[in-house]
Amino acid sequence: xxxxxxxxxxxxxxxxxxxxxxxxxxxxxxxxxxxxxxxxxxxxxxxxxxxxxxxxxxxxxxxxxxxxxxxxxxxxxxxxxxxxxxxxxxxxxxxxxxxxxxxxxxxxxxxxxxxxxxxxxxxxxxxxxxxxxxxxxxxxxxxxxxxxxxxxxxxxxxxxxxxxxxxxxxxxxxxxxxxxxxxxxxxxxxxxxxxxxxxxxxxxxxxxxxxxxxxxxxxxxxxxxxxxxxxxxxxxxxxxxxxxxxxxxxxxxxxxxxxxxxxxxxxxxxxxxxxxxxxxxxxxxxxxxxxxxxxxxxxxxxxxxxxxxxxxxxxxxxxxxxxxxxxxxxxxxxxxxxxxxxx
Amino acid sequence: xxxxxxxxxxxxxxxxxxxxxxxxxxxxxxxxxxxxxxxxxxxxxxxxxxxxxxxxxxxxxxxxxxxxxxxxxxxxxxxxxxxxxxxxxxxxxxxxxxxxxxxxxxxxxxxxxxxxxxxxxxxxxxxxxxxxxxxxxxxxxxxxxxxxxxxxxxxxxxxxxxxxxxxxxxxxxxxxxxxxxxxxxxxxxxxxxxxxxxxxxxxxxxxxxxxxxxxxxxxxxxxxxxxxxxxxxxxxxxxxxxxxxxxxxxxxxxxxxxxxxxxxxxxxxxxxxxxxxxxxxxxxxxxxxxxxxxxxxxxxxxxxxxxxxxxxxxxxxxxxxxxxxxxxxxxxxxxxxxxxxxxxxxxxxxxxxxxxxxxxxxxxxxxxxxxxxxxxxxxxxxxxxxxxxxxxxxxxxxxxxxxxxxxxxxxxxxxxxxxxxxxxxxxxxxxxxxxxxxxxxxxxxxxxxxxxxxxxxxxxxxxxxxxxxxxxxxxxxxxxxxxxxxxxxxxxxxxxxxxxxxxxxxxxxxxxxxxxxxxxxxxxxxxxxxxxxxxxxxxxxxxxxxxxxxxxxxxxxxxxxxxxxxxxxxxxxxxxxxxxxxxxxxxxxxxxxxxxxxxxxxxxxxxxxxxxx
Numbered sequence: 021x022x023x024x025x026x027x028x029x030x031x032x033x034x035x036x037x038x039x040x041x042x043x044x045x046x047x048x049x050x051x052x053x054x055x056x057x058x059x060x061x062x063x064x065x066x067x068x069x070x071x072x073x074x075x076x077x078x079x080x081x082x083x084x085x086x087x088x089x090x091x092x093x094x095x096x097x098x099x100x101x102x103x104x105x106x107x108x109x110x111x112x113x114x115x116x117x118x119x120x121x122x123x124x125x126x127x128x129x130x131x132x133x134x135x136x137x138x139x140x141x142x143x144x145x146x147x148x149x150x151x152x153x154x155x156x157x158x159x160x161x162x163x164x165x166x167x168x169x170x171x172x173x174x175x176x177x178x179x180x181x182x183x184x185x186x187x188x189x190x191x192x193x194x195x196x197x198x199x200x201x202x203x204x205x206x207x208x209x210x211x212x213x214x215x216x217x218x219x220x221x222x223x224x225x226x227x228x229x230x231x232x233x234x235x236x237x238x239x240x241x242x243x244x245x246x247x248x249x250x251x252x253x254x255x256x257x258x259x260x261x262x263x264x265x266x267x268x269x270x271x272x273x274x275x276x277x278x279x280x281x282x283x284x285x286x287x288x289x290x291x292x293x294x295x296x297x298x299x300x301x302x303x304x305x306x307x308x309x310x311x312x313x314x315x316x317x318x319x320x321x322x323x324x325x326x327x328x329x330x331x332x333x334x335x336x337x338x339x340x341x342x343x344x345x346x347x348x349x350x351x352x353x354x355x356x357x358x359x360x361x362x363x
Numbered sequence: 364x365x366x367x368x369x370x371x372x373x374x375x376x377x378x379x380x381x382x383x384x385x386x387x388x389x390x391x392x393x394x395x396x397x398x399x400x401x402x403x404x405x406x407x408x409x410x411x412x413x414x415x416x417x418x419x420x421x422x423x424x425x426x427x428x429x430x431x432x433x434x435x436x437x438x439x440x441x442x443x444x445x446x447x448x449x450x451x452x453x454x455x456x457x458x459x460x461x462x463x464x465x466x467x468x469x470x471x472x473x474x475x476x477x478x479x480x481x482x483x484x485x486x487x488x489x490x491x492x493x494x495x496x497x498x499x500x501x502x503x504x505x506x507x508x509x510x511x512x513x514x515x516x517x518x519x520x521x522x523x524x525x526x527x528x529x530x531x532x533x534x535x536x537x538x539x540x541x542x543x544x545x546x547x548x549x550x551x552x553x554x555x556x557x558x559x560x561x562x563x564x565x566x567x568x569x570x571x572x573x574x575x576x577x578x579x580x581x582x583x584x585x586x587x588x589x590x591x592x593x594x595x596x597x598x599x600x601x602x603x604x605x606x607x608x609x610x611x612x613x614x615x616x617x618x619x620x621x622x623x624x625x626x627x628x629x630x631x632x633x634x635x636x637x638x639x640x641x642x643x644x645x646x647x648x649x650x651x652x653x654x655x656x657x658x659x660x661x662x663x664x665x666x667x668x669x670x671x672x673x674x675x676x677x678x679x680x681x682x683x684x685x686x687x688x689x690x691x692x693x694x695x696x697x698x699x700x701x702x703x704x705x706x707x708x709x710x711x712x713x714x715x716x717x718x719x720x721x722x723x724x725x726x727x728x729x730x731x732x733x734x735x736x737x738x739x740x741x742x743x744x745x746x747x748x749x750x751x752x753x754x755x756x757x758x759x760x761x762x763x764x765x766x767x768x769x770x771x772x773x774x775x776x777x778x779x780x781x782x783x784x785x786x787x788x789x790x791x792x793x794x795x796x797x798x799x800x801x802x803x804x805x806x807x808x809x810x811x812x813x814x815x816x817x818x819x820x821x822x823x824x825x826x827x828x829x830x831x832x833x834x835x836x837x838x839x840x841x842x843x844x845x846x847x848x849x850x851x852x853x854x855x856x857x858x859x860x861x862x863x864x865x866x867x868x869x870x871x872x873x874x875x876x877x878x879x880x881x882x883x884x885x886x887x888x889x890x891x892x893x894x895x896x897x898x899x900x901x902x903x904x905x906x907x908x909x910x911x912x913x914x915x916x917x918x919x920x921x922x923x924x925x926x927x928x929x930x931x932x933x934x935x936x937x938x939x940x941x942x943x944x945x946x947x948x949x950x951x952x953x954x955x956x957x958x959x960x961x962x963x964x965x966x967x968x969x970x971x972x973x974x975x976x
Contacts, residue, residue, distance in 0.1 A: 036823070038835060067818040072662070082823055083836065088815040089823035090665055092658065093688050099623075099655035103662025103670065104815070106646055107621050111666065111815050129658075132651040333646055340641035347643030349614045350781045352607060356597065357546050358778065359402050363593035 029060040036086040042077060047198035047224035048145065052084055055143075058205040059087075062212045064112040071114045072101045074126055077152050078118040078145040078224075095126025098133035101140050102329075109330040112212065113140040119160040120150045123179055127159070134188035136329040137216040141208075144181050144221050145198075149230035167229075181221040182307040182321055186300050192218035193303065193321045198225060199238050203249075203318065210320060216328045223316075237316050246311060250319030252295045255285035256306075258315050266290030267314075269305045274314065295323040369575070370582045371541065376435030377586060378443035379536065382460045383452030385418050385426045388529040393430025395533060395550065399542040401598035401775050404588030405434040408884060410442035410957065411771045415628065415711045422476075422484040427459045436587040440884035442772065444959040450532055452476060452506070454485035461495070469500045471535070473528070475507035502579050506531055513569040517558050527566045534570020541585045544571065592777060599776040601740035601769035601881075602629070605699065606636035608747025609671060610643050615786050616751055620645045621663030623656035623672045628711040629767045630701040633673040653678035657685035661696050661760075664689075665824065667791065667814030669751055670696040675767075676705045676718050683726045686760050690730040690850060692824040693801075693810050695754035695761075697747070702766040702880075704955040713955025714767035716880050717931035722762040723909045723938070729847050731854040733757070734909040736764040738883035741776035743769060746906070752787050757857055758809040764908070766930070768957045769881040795819025800834030808853035858910040864918055868894055868901025871921035874970055876902040877947070878928050879935055882958050886928055889963035900967050905935070916943045924970055926950055928963060 034056040042048045059069070069087035073079035075094035082089030092100045097115045105113045115133075122130050122144045133140070149167070150156040156169040157176065164173040185193045192214040196204040204222065211218035223234040236246040248258040248267065256267035257279065264279040268289045277288050286292060294302065303322040309315060379396070383389045390411055397409050410431040419426030433443040445465040451457040453476040464470065472492065482490055495501045510528040517524075530547075537544050544567055551563050574580055599607075613620040622645065624634040638647045646663075650656035653674055660670035674682065679700040689696050702718045704710035722734045733753055737746035746763055754761045792798050792811035800822045801810050813820040822834060830837035831845055866875075867887060878886040883904045890902040903918060905911065919925055919939065925947035927936035933949035940947055950966045952958060 038823075065818070066821055068816055070666075070815050083825065085823075087821050089821075090662070090692075091823060091825035091827065092661075093684055093826060096654060096658040096685065099650065099658035100662035100665070102648065102650075102655070103621060103623060103659035103664075104666040106648055106659070107619070107663040107666040107668040107670075108815065128651055129655055132655070333648075337641045337644060337646060341644070344642040347610070347614070347640060347645075349611055352610060352640075353778050353781065354595065354597070357398055357402055358595050358597045359404060360595045361404065361588075361591055361593050 029066060031056045031060060033066060034059045034086050036084050038083050040084050041080065043228050045225070045227035046077070047147065047226070048078060048081070050198045050201065051143070051145065051204070051222055051224065052081065054201050054204045055208060056085070057201075058208045061205075062112075062209060068110065069112045069114070070104055071116060072097045072104065073116040074121040075152070076118040076121040076150075077226075078116055079121055081116040095121050095124070096129055097121070098126065098129040098142070102133060102136070102138055105138050105140055106330045106333055109139070109334050115140055115142040117142065117144050119144065119146045119148060119158045119181070123159045123181060123184065130184070131188045134185055134190040134217050134219065137189075137191050137326050138330055139216055139328040140218075141211040142217065142219040144219060145224040146181055146221050147224045147226035147230055148178075148233050149226050151226050151229055155229035180307055181219070183304060185219045186303050186307060186322060190219055190322065191216040191326050192323045194219070195221045195223065195316075195318050195321065197223045197234065197237055197247075197318060200318075207320070210323070214323060216326055236311060237318070246315055248309065248315040248317045250293050250306070250317050250321065252293055252320065255290045255292050257285050257290060267309070269302065272301050272305050274305050274309055276314070295320050297322070369580070372582045372584050374584050374586055375437060376433065376439065377448065377540070377584065378431060378433040378446040379448040379450065380429055380431040380446040380460060380463070381450045381532075382427055382429040382456035383529070384421055384455070385414060385416065385428045386421065387428070387452045388526070389428045389430050389452070392529045392533050393432055395547045396536055396542065397432045397773060398546050398598055399537065399544065400432065400434045401596070402546055403542055403586075405436065405586050406439050406589040406591055406775060407432060407434040407598075407773075408439055408442045409433070409773045410768070412956075413712055422453055422455055422481045424455050424459055424485060427456050429456075429460060434586055436589050438589070438591065440888040441957070441960060444961050450536065452529070452532070454482045454487060454491060457491060457495070458485045458487060461499075464499065467499060469502060470495055471502045471504060471532075473506035473532070474503045475505045504535070504573075504579065509569070509573060510566055513566050514562050517562055519558055519562055523559065524562070527562050530563050531566040531570040531573075534567040535574045537567070538571045538574030539580060539583050541583055591775070594777045596775045596777055598773050599741055600771055600773045601737070601743045601765055602632040602701070602771065603636060604741050604776065605673075605737075605743035605747055605765060606633045608744035609633075609637060610640055610645065611744065611784060612748045612751035613643060613645060613669060615748055615784055616669065616755060616789055618669045618789055621660060621668040621670050622647045623650050623659035623663070623670070624648070625650050625653045625656045625674065625678060627653070627675045627678045629703055629770045630673045630675045630678075630699065632770070633699065633701075653681035654685060657682035657698065661685055661689050661694055664694040664696045665692075665814075667812070669755070670694075671699070672696075673699040673701070675701045675703050675711070677708065679718055680721060680725070683721075686732065687726040687728070687730050688826045689760040690726065690732060691826045691829075693758045693850075694824075695751070695758055695812070697750045697754055697761045697763060699763045699765060701770045702764060704767075704953070710955045712767065714881065714957060715930050715953060715955060716764070716766055716882070717934065717953070718764060719879075719908060719931065719934040720937070722764055729851065731851050732760050732762055732909065733854055733857050733907075734762045734764060735906060736880040736908055737769060738880065738904050738906060740769055740772055740774050744779070748785060752785065753857060755787065755789050755812075756809065756860075757807050757853055758812060759854065764880055766881040791817065792820055793817060799832045800824070801829060801832050803849070807856060808849060855910050858907075858913050861907050861910075861912045863914040864903050864905065864912040866901050866903050866918060867891070869899070872901055873899035873922065874901070874924045874926060874967065875919065875922035876900060876926050876928060876963070876967065877905065877919070877935070877939065878902065879905040879908060882928060882930060885958035885960055886963055889960045889967065892960065893964055893967050898967060898971055900971065908935070911942065919943050919945045919947070924948070926966060926970060928958065928966070930958070
């Protein structure tokens with residue numbers, strides 16, 4: 021983690037002077053506002069903050085943040101972020117990507133940054149469509165989705181970002197909703213505090229090419245019935261009075277248990293959420309929950325600690341300097357066998 | 364080891380080629396012979412030539428690995444067109460290498476390997492040794508059995524025992540050319556222990572003793588020390604020199620180095636070498652692919668480090684989009700392409716110079732990048748320092764074109780005085796009052812380097828066209844044209860810093876031979892030989908391929924004929940004709956092999972009207 025800011029900053033300190041150019045009603049506006057609001061709470065001096073992105077609607081994000089920013093090339097933001105963070109471990113590095121940028125063209129880099137556990141935060145905006153190229157299906161689009169490039173419906177099986185991250189050995193995986201500000205801010209703080217790669221899938225609406233994809237969980241009215249809020253140490257329960265239910269997980273397979281309003285969930289076999297479960301298979305089981313049969317889990321799926329890549333790299337540099345002393349170019353050039361020709 | 368009692372004959376120069384199966388340890392044998400030769404004070408040049416396959420089937424033609432070393436008491440520039448001595452460990456090695464040997468040269472063979480099966484596997488219809496006895500000076504030694512005999516009382520398996528036979532052969536060659544064995548013995552002591560160490564030391568001595576006692580060798584030879592510039596020397600390959608040049612650049616610019624690399628032949632050794640220098644503050648990152656290697660290096664440059672990536676042709680092409688971003692965002696990063704024979708996978712262990720146009724023009728749109736090429740293994744060191752100086756001074760990516768020949772071949776290298784190496788300070792932007800991401804230095808047109816962590820300089824870089832001065836996203840037509848022009852002009856101005864190109868020979872005349880990169884030794888040697896025989900020919904070797912030195916057009920115009928010699932189908936030739944409208948001719952070779960002096964001389968003879976020698 022980077023140093024704390026000397027003087028308290030405000031959200032507006034993180035607003036750049038550039039006009040925001042997303043479509044009206046885009047979920048990105050809400051995410052941007054919440055990131056700008058939470059940055060003062062996170063407290064890193066803004067000169068130590070770097071936002072890195074690839075290409076796509078979401079990747080314009082760094083241009084609107086008054087921090088250091090690098091809007092790079094399609095899919096490669098994790099690789100740029102690796103160079104930045106490995107070179108300068110003290111910086112707070114954030115990657116902003118989308119379902120196309122992060123999981124299609126950039127799937128390889130996303131996998132490797134996660135397994136290396138570089139201490140960066142990755143915000144993956146998932147709207148299940150390509151926006152900037154005007155509406156083709158993405159790697160998270162549902163089978164059958166009708167788009168310009170799939171006039172007869174998509175025949176690609178989608179990938180789930182949370183499962184992908186867990187499969188790559190991610191040490192922190194969470195999911196949030198673009199319009200649920202307080203929860204999103206909490207997830208951003210948790211991600212920032214996590215000493216390793218922290219990926220947040222943010223369910224984000226594209227009003228132009230895939231409107232209302234997440235409407236069930238976005239609207240406050242239906243959210244209680246459709247979203248399962250994960251809280252560490254709490255049972256997996258959702259639904260309001262009269263509709264209370266819980267999730268049991270048996271041999272890695274989730275099932276729904278109906279609960280009375282006053283019933284103790286654990287005594288009925290409902291699982292208790294454990295972010296730091298020793299096996300990622302528990303989080304995988306949670307990641308398999310999807311509409312319409314199950315609620316959509318929101319919150320931290322998994323949070324475990326492993327040494328971060330840049331820390332171990334810096335440790336090697338420091339240890340080598342202690343062991344061999346500071347590098348001596350003259351000694352290097354004259355190492356091994358040499359001979360002298362006299363004048 | 365004691366000096367031989369047989370007569371010693373003094374010779375000026377000799378070229379020896381060690382050839383055997385990929386598993387016979389020929390590269391190691393050649394390297395150890397070379398190190399010993401370097402310590403004996405000769406000038407030398409080497410040419411390792413090996414297959415891409417780690418272990419092709421034993422005894423097959425495809426599996427033959429060779430190492431040629433040329434050493435002399437005078438100044439030499441190439442590993443020699445034709446070896447004088449061939450050490451052939453099996454029939455396949457004899458078959459693939461005998462045609463290169465000079466007529467009547469010496470062939471030392473391991474007769475134990477000339478079994479009916481091996482002879483057939485090499486494609487010979489009958490035992491080739493009788494014919495070789497007539498055509499060459501054939502020295503027949505049962506190396507395998509002599510080696511086994513020497514090691515019979517050690518507890519080594521048959522496999523381990525037989526693996527020592529290359530050092531038996533090395534011992535013989537040490538005797539034959541009166542080379543000191545101490546450096547090899549020292550190396551063995553650091554590498555092995557127990558019976559394996561004992562075995563190798565023993566066969567090295569046994570080989571030496573065999574040379575001294577056998578009647579096969581009536582004399583031994585000595586090549587006196589070369590009369591070369593005084594100073595302290597070491598033997599160095601291009602890849603090692605290049606890696607050390609990167610270390611030196613970090614020291615001389617006082618900036619930490621970040622290397623992003625993905626394993627690829629023949630560049631991987633640079634990654635291996637740099638990974639050992641963490642105590643210089645060097646961070647090496649083995650990326651998931653070539654693209655990530657480039658992107659991570661550019662990210663490190665954005666963060667204020669000296670970013671570099673090292674690769675070869677196929678990887679170089681994968682980096683082009685990232686390089687375009689570095690052009691657009693004007694960040695200092697260096698990309699080394701150790702060129703190999705292509706296209707596609709091509710011949711990974713063979714040399715070529717065919718990525719020049721890709722380096723100069725290989726990105727979408729107008730995206731100029733300075734390009735440099737070292738000319739000798741030792742020159743790789745100095746080229747890397749210069750590449751970083753240009754990158755930082757002009758805030759630009761820089762491409763360095765090495766090649767497979769430079770990478771693996773070695774030469775004695777006058778170790779530079781660290782105090783005399785160029786230094787350069789790097790000035791980051793710090794003043795929030797005056798900072799603009801795309802303001803420009805009036806002399807170089809470089810934009811400021813403002814790195815994260817600097818208060819008040821928060822800014823965003825993007826691959827989208829940026830507005831002049833402010834760096835804000837801009838789609839304004841006039842701004843785009845201006846920025847394209849500024850990026851071009853900035854690179855063109857690098858020529859102001861370049862020394863004028865120097866001509867080897869006369870300032871004007873009948874014929875100018877033009878080359879670049881790793882062909883310098885062969886081209887210079889050919890031109891010098893031709894001049895000594897009275898031909899009116901001179902040469903230049905172009906180090907700066909983009910931009911060209913300012914006087915290049917004048918130099919080209921001072922000769923009646925121009926010949927551009929390169930290991931591709933005429934890429935520099937095209938560039939020079941396009942840039943300077945000179946009616947240059949092309950000497951193109953794409954065999955995966957370096958130029959032979961004789962090939963260049965033949966073309967010189969042809970252009971000068973039929974053979975003055």
